Amino acid sequence: MMTALLTNWRNLKRNPYAVWLGFALIGTALVLLPFVTDAALGRSWVRILDHTLLYIMLALGLNIVVGFAGLLDLGYVAFFAVGAYLYALLASPHFGLHLPFWTLLPLGALVACMFGVLLGAPTLRLRGDYLAIVTLGFGEIIRIFLNNLNAPVNITNGPQGINMIDPIMLGEFSLSRTHQILGITFPSVHNYYYLFLLLTLLVIFISIRLENSRIGRAWVAVREDEVAAQAMGINTRNVKLLAFAMGASFGGVSGGLFAGFQGFVSPESFHLMESIMILCMVVLGGMGHIPGVILGAVLLSMLPEALRYIGPLEEALFGRVIVDPADLRMLLFGLAMVLVMLLRPAGLWPSPVRQREFTRHD
Helix, strand or coil: CCCHHHHHHHHHHHHHCHHHHHHHHHHHHHHHHHHHHHHHHCHHHHHHHHHHHHHHHHHHHHHHHHHHCCCCCCCCHHHHHHHHHHHHHHHEEECCCCCCCHHHHEEEEEHHHHHHHHHHHHCCCCHHHHHHHHEEEEEEEHHHHHHCCCCCCCCHHHHHEEEECCCEEEEECCCCCEEEECCCCECCHHHHHHHHHHHHHHHHHHHHHHHCCCCCCCCCCCHHHHHHHHHCCHHHHHHHHHHHHHHHHHHHHHHHHHHHHHCCCHHHCCCCHHHHHHHHHHHCCCCCCCHHHHHHHHHHHHHHHHHHHHHHHHHHHHHHCCCCHHHHHHHHHHHHHHHHHHCCCCCCCCCHHHHHHHHHHH
16 A cells, blocks of 8 residues: 555656646645634634744754754754844834844844854864753853843843834734735734745745755765765865854744744743754654654644643543643653654654665664
8 A cells, every 4th residue: 555655656746737736735725724723723723823833944944953964952942042032122112223024034044143153163073962962051051141131231131021022014014913905804813824934935945955955965964974074075164064054044033033923032932941842843753854844843833732622621521620731731742752752763754765774773
């Protein structure tokens, strides 16, 4: 049966009309998704879709560092924080600046890229656990700085965070307002969904182009055997720095979008668990495989929210809440992760190369 499915898939790939029809169907589904979700599950789930798209961008950025280049990064949320705080500081009453969105988003990507180079430069000789510890420390340093840079000069407003952040504006079109277009009502969460979707597709396109480029092949060579890659003439130092810089820029873009969407940022949004969650998305979906990473981001961003319904289910079945829903939610989440790692160590949707490697080792 599996052979037949693979044969049908190869036949579809050879037929360009079938491929374009598939793209058209997927595009239509993505366009209609917020309206269907709003009608079936409520507007709160459209907001969850918005956060899911942000997580996809973050996971694809970390996939460059971890999946392509093989560099274990546990402080990736620091770049997310840099992008978010840059947007918040320059688009709020905190400094009295209200720069436009089209300026802040590339600026956030550039500043996060610089921080990526600052992280990568001292860690070029580190590998494995040592690199993970250094990057973890870098992420915590950024969070602590954001938490304490309110004295003697108030830069980040400390643990209170920054509020009253300007919403994302595209010209005179404010995404935080409800709009009527051709008789169709677009609430704010729908507006943000379409912007995030557009930028997510752009990030996916860039990731695919990088993967199939000379740089992407150099990253894979470094991941598989750094000594052999260096012997083949690859400048491993520049390749690693480029991986950190490109991955960080995606995090900066996502952070800026997050700040404009939420209207408030604080250091509590950028703790270590966020880095671990993003890393789990990459590992669970399939390191180095873009569709797998997207799948992992979708599952791990939506599964915890779906498990929030455990409390009402307990009340319906037993008349009272026996186990705290928050604890049970994390327990089931952790159990699902363990089972996936035991049964699918290469990820839910691994690349063909990694799948063959795991099969050969078995």
